[in-house]
Amino acid sequence: MPNLLKANDLTVRFGGLTAVDSVELSVAPGQVVALIGPNGAGKTTCFDALTGFVQPDAGRVELEGRDVTGLPPFERTRLGMARTFQTERPFEDLSVLRNVLVPAFLRHPGRAEAEAVARSALHRVGLADRADQPASDLNLARRRRLELAKALALEPRILFLDEVMAGLNPPALAEMIKFLRDLSGEGMAIVLVEHILEAVMQLADHVVVLASGAVIAEGKPDAVTSDPAVIEAYLGTE
Numbered sequence: 001m002p003n004l005l006k007a008n009d010l011t012v013r014f015g016g017l018t019a020v021d022s023v024e025l026s027v028a029p030g031q032v033v034a035l036i037g038p039n040g041a042g043k044t045t046c047f048d049a050l051t052g053f054v055q056p057d058a059g060r061v062e063l064e065g066r067d068v069t070g071l072p073p074f075e076r077t078r079l080g081m082a083r084t085f086q087t088e089r090p091f092e093d094l095s096v097l098r099n100v101l102v103p104a105f106l107r108h109p110g111r112a113e114a115e116a117v118a119r120s121a122l123h124r125v126g127l128a129d130r131a132d133q134p135a136s137d138l139n140l141a142r143r144r145r146l147e148l149a150k151a152l153a154l155e156p157r158i159l160f161l162d163e164v165m166a167g168l169n170p171p172a173l174a175e176m177i178k179f180l181r182d183l184s185g186e187g188m189a190i191v192l193v194e195h196i197l198e199a200v201m202q203l204a205d206h207v208v209v210l211a212s213g214a215v216i217a218e219g220k221p222d223a224v225t226s227d228p229a230v231i232e233a234y235l236g237t238e
C-alpha cells in the first residue's frame with residue numbers, strides 16, 4: 001500500500017540540543033504507528049514537526065507524496081491531518097457540541113452541514129447524549145473523547161494522538177483501544193505517542209522507538225519491546 005505520510009531525515013534542534021535526529025517514518029492508510037521512548041526522547045517534538053507546530057531544521061514531511069514541510073498546521077489540516085494535544089484544552093464554558101462545531105466549521109462553513117458533522121463525530125465517540133452540557137462537566141475519559149471528536153470533525157485521513165490514554169482507568173482504556181482499533185479498521189491512519197505499553201502492544205502495527213531524538217529500534221510491538229537496546233534505553237533513563 002502506498003504511504004500516506006512520509007518523513008525523511010526529520011531533524012529539530014533547540015539550540016545545542018538535537019530533540020529529533022534524522023527520523024525516518026512512514027504511515028500507510030489504516031496503519032497504526034506508535035512512537036515510544038523514555039521521557040525527553042523527542043516524541044512530542046517529532047509530532048510537532050510532523051503536524052507543522054514546529055518547523056524542522058532539516059528533513060521533509062510528505063502527505064500523499066506532496067511536500068508539506070513548510071505548511072502551517074491549518075493548511076496540513078485542510079489536507080487531511082488532525083491532532084490531539086497532551087493536555088486537552090476545551091472551551092470549558094461552551095457546550096460539548098459547540099466545542100466540536102469549531103473544527104467542523106473549518107471544513108463546512110454552512111451551519112447545518114457543520115452541525116451534522118459535529119453531531120456525527122460526537123456520536124462516533126459516544127458523547128451524543130452530552131452534546132448540550134458544558135465541556136467543564138465532563139470527566140477525564142469524556143474529555144479525551146471530546147478531543148477525539150474535535151479531531152474527527154476535521155474529517156482527517158491521518159490522526160495524530162498525543163497520549164490520549166494517559167490516566168484512563170482500565171475500562172475507559174479498553175474502550176479507547178477498541179475505538180481506535182475500529183477507526184483504523186475503517187482505513188484511518190493513526191500515529192500515537194503513548195507511554196502505556198499495554199495499549200501500544202494491542203494497537204500498533206508498527207512501533208518506532210526514540211531515544212535522545214534518534215530512532216533506536218522499530219518493528220512489530222513484540223519484537224521491539226523485547227529488544228535489549230530498547231530495554232536499556234528505558235531502564236537507563238527512568
Ligand SMILES: Nc1ncnc2c1ncn2[C@@H]1O[C@H](COP(=O)(O)OP(=O)(O)OP(=O)(O)O)[C@@H](O)[C@H]1O
Nearest residue numbers: 014017018019037038039040041042043044045046
Ligand atoms: N521548546 C523547546 N525548547 C527547548 N527545548 C525543548 C523544547 N521542547 C522540547 N525540548 C527538549 O527537547 C527534548 C525532547 O522533548 P520532547 O517533549 O519532544 O520529548 P518527549 O519524548 O515527548 O517527552 P515526554 O515523554 O516527557 O513527553 C527534551 O530534552 C526537551 O527538554
